[in-house]
Amino acid sequence: MNLLEENTVTEDGQFVINIGPQHPSTHGVLHLKAWLDGETIQKLQPHLGYIHRSIEKMSERLSYRNFIYATSRMDYLSAHINNQACALAVEKGLQIQAPPRAQAIRVLLAELTRLSSHQLWWGCTGLDLGAVTPFFYAFREREAIMDIMEETCGARLTQNFCVPGGVMYDVHPNFVSRVRDIIKQVREKFKEYDEILTGNVIFENRTKGVGYISAEDVISYGVTGPAARGSGVSCDVRKWFPYDGYEQLDFNEILADGGDCYARYMVRMEEMKQSANIIEQLIDNLPEGDFQAKSKTLLKLPKGEFYQRVETARGELGVYIVSEGGATPYRIKYRSPNFSNLSALEEMTIGSKIGDLMAIMSTLDLVIPDIDR
Amino acid sequence: MTAEELKSAILEQFPGITIGEGGEFPELLVAPDQFKPLMSKLRFDKTYVFDFLSCLTCVDWKTHLTMVYHLVSRKHRMTIVVKCQLADVAQPETDTVSDIWKTANFHEREVYDLFGVRFNGHPDLRRILLDENWEGYPLRKNYKDENMIEL
Numbered sequence: 001m002n003l004l005e006e007n008t009v010t011e012d013g014q015f016v017i018n019i020g021p022q023h024p025s026t027h028g029v030l031h032l033k034a035w036l037d038g039e040t041i042q043k044l045q046p047h048l049g050y051i052h053r054s055i056e057k058m059s060e061r062l063s064y065r066n067f068i069y070a071t072s073r074m075d076y077l078s079a080h081i082n083n084q085a086c087a088l089a090v091e092k093g094l095q096i097q098a099p100p101r102a103q104a105i106r107v108l109l110a111e112l113t114r115l116s117s118h119q120l121w122w123g124c125t126g127l128d129l130g131a132v133t134p135f136f137y138a139f140r141e142r143e144a145i146m147d148i149m150e151e152t153c154g155a156r157l158t159q160n161f162c163v164p165g166g167v168m169y170d171v172h173p174n175f176v177s178r179v180r181d182i183i184k185q186v187r188e189k190f191k192e193y194d195e196i197l198t199g200n201v202i203f204e205n206r207t208k209g210v211g212y213i214s215a216e217d218v219i220s221y222g223v224t225g226p227a228a229r230g231s232g233v234s235c236d237v238r239k240w241f242p243y244d245g246y247e248q249l250d251f252n253e254i255l256a257d258g259g260d261c262y263a264r265y266m267v268r269m270e271e272m273k274q275s276a277n278i279i280e281q282l283i284d285n286l287p288e289g290d291f292q293a294k295s296k297t298l299l300k301l302p303k304g305e306f307y308q309r310v311e312t313a314r315g316e317l318g319v320y321i322v323s324e325g326g327a328t329p330y331r332i333k334y335r336s337p338n339f340s341n342l343s344a345l346e347e348m349t350i351g352s353k354i355g356d357l358m359a360i361m362s363t364l365d366l367v368i369p370d371i372d373r
Numbered sequence: 374m375t376a377e378e379l380k381s382a383i384l385e386q387f388p389g390i391t392i393g394e395g396g397e398f399p400e401l402l403v404a405p406d407q408f409k410p411l412m413s414k415l416r417f418d419k420t421y422v423f424d425f426l427s428c429l430t431c432v433d434w435k436t437h438l439t440m441v442y443h444l445v446s447r448k449h450r451m452t453i454v455v456k457c458q459l460a461d462v463a464q465p466e467t468d469t470v471s472d473i474w475k476t477a478n479f480h481e482r483e484v485y486d487l488f489g490v491r492f493n494g495h496p497d498l499r500r501i502l503l504d505e506n507w508e509g510y511p512l513r514k515n516y517k518d519e520n521m522i523e524l
Contacts, residue, residue, distance in 0.1 A: 048501060048502060049501065049502035049503055049504075052502040052503065054511060056512065057511055057512055092397070217475070219424050219425055219447070220424075220474055220475040220476065221475045221476050222425065222426055222427070222474065222475075222476030234447075235425075240450065241452075304395065304396065305396055305397075305454075306397065307397060307398070307428070307443060307452075307454075309427070316427065318427055318428045318443065320428060320430060320441070320443070322432055330432075331432045331433070331512075333428065333430040335427060335428040335430075335443075339479060339480075339483075340476050340479070340480075342479070343475070343476055343478060343479040344475075347475075372502060373502075
């Protein structure tokens with residue numbers, strides 16, 4: 001598409017402006033085309049694909065042990081949870097189950113991932129709305145979690161720690177004590193988060209009643225994750241279709257009924273506390289035993305189709321594997337949460353001011369590589 | 374409602390449907406002419422209410438394409454798979470479901486982009502991930518690109 005050829009003013013006087021692909025508030029290369037009447041958005045079209053890497057096509061050439069790690073680059077803030085989804089899908093095909101210790105380690109790392117992802121989101125939301133301090137506050141605790149990840153997994157962002165049948169290694173000897181410390185620290189900081197942003201008058205004015213979406217639309221648009229729960233739609237995969245032992249854990253699915261930016265914000269703030277709850281339950285009762293089930297080096301899935309859903313920090317990730325019995329998948333499809341969430345963006349923004357678009361995008365918490373794949 | 378009740382209820386209303394066995398979820402294989410009525414029924418009939426379209430994709434089997442829909446009924450906590458075979462590989466087309474589930478709008482554009490399936494009645498069928506002048510449909514098995522290296 002040639003941007004210069006397009007008229008910037010339509011016949012009925014609407015201004016057409018391009019936001020992105022290089023814009024700080026899109027958190028990546030997303031291009032939004034907005035039709036404006038004054039400052040009010042009349043129509044919004046996302047243009048995607050700037051970082052389409054064809055992960056699905058690439059995976060058709062990769063073995064069942066290797067394709068998992070391409071997904072770390074999709075939603076890079078939920079890298080571990082993406083890996084977990086793929087590992088679970090392969091396990092479903094092989095009909096093996098990860099041993100209890102491996103499941104516990106996976107869930108621990110998944111909740112640490114969710115916690116750190118929500119912390120980054122919290123910092124960025126503040127930044128998008130003009131508050132710089134939250135960004136530094138958020139990164140202070142997030143760094144400590146990243147250090148724990150680095151110590152155990154060897155990587156800070158793309159952990160690549162899940163293998164079919166369990167996890168790659170046992171946790172680092174320091175893991176348990178460091179996780180205990182960070183949870184204690186984070187619990188105290190939650191109050192600070194609320195003091196600096198949640199109760200702030202400017203923040204409340206910019207988020208309350210902004211970007212409303214109804215529960216019916218949320219379901220119809222396939223929105224999942226905190227963005228859906230902010231409209232009161234129960235959709236937490238950990239509760240609906242439990243995996244890796246989530247059914248034995250005591251935690252709540254957070255729902256809010258506002259349907260606006262503030263409701264989505266509050267859902268994520270509470271979810272951080274729930275993640276801390278889950279980590280506290282597991283860290284003191286880490287089961288003994290193997291960290292990996294026995295499986296062959298070259299994995300071959302039987303002919304058939306396998307579908308696995310997990311709850312990433314942004315919603316429901318579905319991994320659909322079609323196998324023809326070989327050592328590589330015949331077809332892989334990732335149902336990424338951000339792709340569906342983005343489709344509801346126009347519904348949320350029509351009638352809002354252009355300045356509110358940043359607030360709406362922030363509380364949708366889009367990660368662009370997950371949309372483009 | 375159990376999976377068995379669902380299967381028999383649907384078979385009663387749509388006798389032409391084949392029920393697939395062996396998969397994780399109940400599988401309905403439907404002919405193209407019955408596809409749209411079945412989808413409307415599954416979404417709007419009070420006994421089913423499959424209100425959440427979780428995943429919409431396509432698989433290239435070389436001799437034909439298969440559209441695959443993963444539907445979730447929040448009322449019954451149940452997932453089903455609806456499949457529809459498109460026999461014409463050169464000019465595949467099927468009906469859109471974007472008027473039933475709004476999320477299908479983007480997902481169908483993706484399938485159009487990467488498989489070349491045309492969706493009749495789709496409001497805005499354009500390429501979504503690739504450039505508008507891109508030639509070919511990359512997720513097809515016979516896709517060739519000058520930069521692709523055969524291993």
